[in-house]
Amino acid sequence: MSLPPHGGHDGTDQGDGRKQDIGDILHQIMTITDQSLDEAQAKKHALNCHRMKPALFSVLCEIKEKTGLSIRGAQEEDPPDPQLMRLDNMLLAEGVSGPEKGGGSAAAAAAAAASGGSSDNSIEHSDYRAKLTQIRQIYHTELEKYEQACNEFTTHVMNLLREQSRTRPISPKEIERMVGIIHRKFSSIQMQLKQSTCEAVMILRSRFLDARRKRRNFSKQATEILNEYFYSHLSNPYPSEEAKEELAKKCSITVSQVSNWFGNKRIRYKKNIGKFQEEANLYAAKTAVTAAHAVAAAVQNNQTNSPTTPNSGSSGSFNLPNSGDMFMNMQSLNGDTYQGSQVGANVQSQVDTLRHVINQTGGYNDGLGGNSLYSPHNLNANGGWQDAATPSSVTSPTEGPGSVHSDTSN
DNA sequence: GAGAATGATTTAAT
DNA sequence: ATTAAATCATTCTC
Numbered sequence: 001m002s003l004p005p006h007g008g009h010d011g012t013d014q015g016d017g018r019k020q021d022i023g024d025i026l027h028q029i030m031t032i033t034d035q036s037l038d039e040a041q042a043k044k045h046a047l048n049c050h051r052m053k054p055a056l057f058s059v060l061c062e063i064k065e066k067t068g069l070s071i072r073g074a075q076e077e078d079p080p081d082p083q084l085m086r087l088d089n090m091l092l093a094e095g096v097s098g099p100e101k102g103g104g105s106a107a108a109a110a111a112a113a114a115s116g117g118s119s120d121n122s123i124e125h126s127d128y129r130a131k132l133t134q135i136r137q138i139y140h141t142e143l144e145k146y147e148q149a150c151n152e153f154t155t156h157v158m159n160l161l162r163e164q165s166r167t168r169p170i171s172p173k174e175i176e177r178m179v180g181i182i183h184r185k186f187s188s189i190q191m192q193l194k195q196s197t198c199e200a201v202m203i204l205r206s207r208f209l210d211a212r213r214k215r216r217n218f219s220k221q222a223t224e225i226l227n228e229y230f231y232s233h234l235s236n237p238y239p240s241e242e243a244k245e246e247l248a249k250k251c252s253i254t255v256s257q258v259s260n261w262f263g264n265k266r267i268r269y270k271k272n273i274g275k276f277q278e279e280a281n282l283y284a285a286k287t288a289v290t291a292a293h294a295v296a297a298a299v300q301n302n303q304t305n306s307p308t309t310p311n312s313g314s315s316g317s318f319n320l321p322n323s324g325d326m327f328m329n330m331q332s333l334n335g336d337t338y339q340g341s342q343v344g345a346n347v348q349s350q351v352d353t354l355r356h357v358i359n360q361t362g363g364y365n366d367g368l369g370g371n372s373l374y375s376p377h378n379l380n381a382n383g384g385w386q387d388a389a390t391p392s393s394v395t396s397p398t399e400g401p402g403s404v405h406s407d408t409s410n
Numbered sequence: 411g412a413g414a415a416t417g418a419t420t421t422a423a424t
Numbered sequence: 425a426t427t428a429a430a431t432c433a434t435t436c437t438c
Contacts, residue, residue, distance in 0.1 A: 215417050215434050223416095238427090259426085260418060267428060268416090 021052045048166055060169050084187075087194040094201050096136045097194075132201070139197045143190060150186035154179055218261070222251035226261050230269075231283035236385055237266055266385070 028043055035043065091097035161175050218226070229247060230237050239247060244258045251258070269276050 217416065217435065257417080261416095263427070263429095264417070267430090270428090 021050075025050060025052055025056060057167075057169065064169050081191075084191050084194070087191065087198055090198055091139075091194060091201075094198075095132065096139055096197060096201060135197060135200050139193065142193050146186055146190050146193065150183065153186075154182050157182060218251065218253060218257075222253060225250050226258070226265070227279065227283050228287060230262065230265050231280050232287055234280070237262060237269075238385070 028046075088097065157178060158175060161170050161178065164170060217223075226247060229239065229243070233239070239258070239262060241255075244255045244262075248255045248258045253261075
């Protein structure tokens, strides 16, 4: 640093004294860094009290003004970082950075429990919520920590600068700039925090919400119930919405899981009927007794109104043509009263079951494995169930006499 | 550990 | 929206 020469007063005592003073001060300033803290502190105080200090200070200000050091940095207005914005948006969307919703893990778990969800799904979900809350808490405490550290550091630096501004010229703009730099540094740390939080959330999501990863086989009981329904409604294994809901309730799974199960079952059954024959027989036999009882009761119930004996489905084939349908007969005889529908639907499922038993006991000797007596079952030539398209159309006028009716049981 | 079984997802058709 | 069909990813079984 070079001082501009003060010309003019050479030769006077006063001038000599000033020179001496300035030389002194400069020397002290130059050596201040070489001294211990205490010494420096003392010297600083001495310098601040020096009678020449204001003059020297104004000179320094002037120089600084000229060199334009303080101007730089003003153009460093931070444009919003797109990556940071993306992270912020994601954290907000995931409910990590936004306002607390659901009131934390305890409330989430309580809500899940209250919603009647004894199902795995809600348990898993509350587990997910709990983990998310954990992440959220860590995120917030860390964020707060960084914010606090940032503030502390900023005030510290500002105090330092303010103190220094007594000995060297520091414009408010410079302080501002310094604060800006600190904030940027800290926000870059925060961005890392946000990034790792995002990663954690993504991992959590893939762990908990990707159902394929958490696939659990249904309980034996649930499979039993589903299979019972399937095989007792083999003529039309398309449960109505209500039936699905009921099955879901019985099996402690969701309706969509029931739909999935039936979708899988239908396609796999159709693909390889032989493989499922044993199972079909098993379930058919399982419900045969109750079915027989129920059919008997139903028939008896309707005997007053139906003088003719229904043409039972004993044709030995599940092909729909000629597969006399008990319900059909009853319906045509009784008219489509509400009670009639109910009974008819129930009977229908039982007839399905009985057909299995009949087929089984009737014997079959098809060497082709799956394609025995009831193999084509209710599958039409196209490989589809006969009335798959209109599962609930009990009174559909387009249906032929042999058509099978929906499973609107219960 | 390989292969079967199984629940879930995706795609395309309706 | 629902379904069939293909496919994926996990779990079960041997």
